[in-house]
Amino acid sequence: AQSVTQLGSHVSVSEGALVLLRCNYSSSVPPYLFWYVQYPNQGLQLLLKYTTGATLVKGINGFEAEFKKSETSFHLTKPSAHMSDAAEYFCAVSGPSSRSSYKLIFGSGTRLLVRP
């Protein structure tokens, strides 16, 4: 069965500092991996996703993530944090359901705080 672990429920960085949000997954099939962001009182929106091909994936707002199969990781990074990056971030893996269709399995989320 697929699962996702996000290390750290809260991460605090200074404005301009590197952002690193960690995600590890387990999957019995080649995974599709996603990062979603949720701003306060809003729904989730896609930041980036990995399906196949290049393991370094670039997303919106300067974020990127690298798929590392040997480490079963898909960590999210951004070189320089901005105040507007403060939000909750969810890692997700796509896995098979009981009827051979696929569904998303989410991690518990990491809240990013950006200090001035």
Next chain:
Amino acid sequence: NAGVTQTPKFQVLKTGQSMTLQCAQDMNHNSMYWYRQDPGMGLRLIYYSASEGTTDKGEVPNGYNVSRLNKREFSLRLESAAPSQTSVYFCASSVLAGMETQYFGPGTRLLVL
């Protein structure tokens, strides 16, 4: 485009009351989903509909029922609300089930007293 819309935005129920959460999408997507979000637990799938005419249980289906009314609409019903169902409910849709990007609605905040 409106994307995914949900009604109502906020609802207060008493234990034992019933209600239906409505969701509609205008992106011609085949698959639709209902999630609940609770602090520290991420999003958990309640039910999903891979295509019009089909529905399947997700991770936490107990106490809920769904109806895929047509390709656009997917409703979630609480027959007898319980305080444990206090949560934020999100509807989402995608072109196909699972592998494709899911697009989320703004959510419904439900408080069961």
